[in-house]
Amino acid sequence: MTRRGRRLEYFTIGWNSVEGIAAVGAGVLAGSISLLGFGVDSFIEVTSGAALLWRMSADRDAQCSERREAVTLRLVGLCFVGLAVYVGYEAVVDLVTRSLPEASRLGIAVAAVSLVVMPWLSRAKRDVARALGSRAMHADSKQTDFCAYLSAILLAGLLLNYAAGWWWADPVAGLAMTPFIVKEGVRALRGDPCCD
Numbered sequence: 001m002t003r004r005g006r007r008l009e010y011f012t013i014g015w016n017s018v019e020g021i022a023a024v025g026a027g028v029l030a031g032s033i034s035l036l037g038f039g040v041d042s043f044i045e046v047t048s049g050a051a052l053l054w055r056m057s058a059d060r061d062a063q064c065s066e067r068r069e070a071v072t073l074r075l076v077g078l079c080f081v082g083l084a085v086y087v088g089y090e091a092v093v094d095l096v097t098r099s100l101p102e103a104s105r106l107g108i109a110v111a112a113v114s115l116v117v118m119p120w121l122s123r124a125k126r127d128v129a130r131a132l133g134s135r136a137m138h139a140d141s142k143q144t145d146f147c148a149y150l151s152a153i154l155l156a157g158l159l160l161n162y163a164a165g166w167w168w169a170d171p172v173a174g175l176a177m178t179p180f181i182v183k184e185g186v187r188a189l190r191g192d193p194c195c196d
Contacts, residue, residue, distance in 0.1 A: 080185030
């Protein structure tokens with residue numbers, strides 16, 4: 001089961017790397033703050049997955065493992081809080097200045113595929129977490145759920161912009177993401193990312 005857990009983390013890192021590059025690229029091309037925020041969040045998830053692999057490599061030494069988990073959680077928490085400040089600020093600026101993002105078919109495709117992949121990946125991680133009794137893997141499955149929520153918010157904003165021409169849907173989607181991002185950042189900074 002440990003091997004399966006590692007494979008899931010490698011898949012998470014690979015998937016989020018591709019997703020992040022595609023979302024950031026599409027966000028820059030379209031001028032979409034929600035796509036940029038989603039893409040940067042994907043890179044934070046890559047950091048989290050890599051940190052979980054790093055932490056798992058120290059499982060035999062409980063003290064080392066706990067230190068690694070504390071460092072990892074602080075790093076991920078700071079990244080989330082920084083992302084929330086950036087996305088919130090840019091979304092407000094875009095609303096005030098009426099910055100019109102382009103419609104993004106690539107962004108819609110990335111969000112739609114992510115909305116399918118993330119729930120599957122989260123379930124698989126929870127199964128491994130239960131089998132191993134791993135709090136860290138359980139926490140990671142919660143972060144994957146979080147990514148699925150962001151995918152749904154992103155997809156709604158992009159579709160409303162694309163289909164109805166509602167330019168404001170993009171920055172509103174960015175603002176809707178912000179509380180979720182802050183919540184995850186604060187959880188990680190407190191060292192308790194897996195509680196509800």
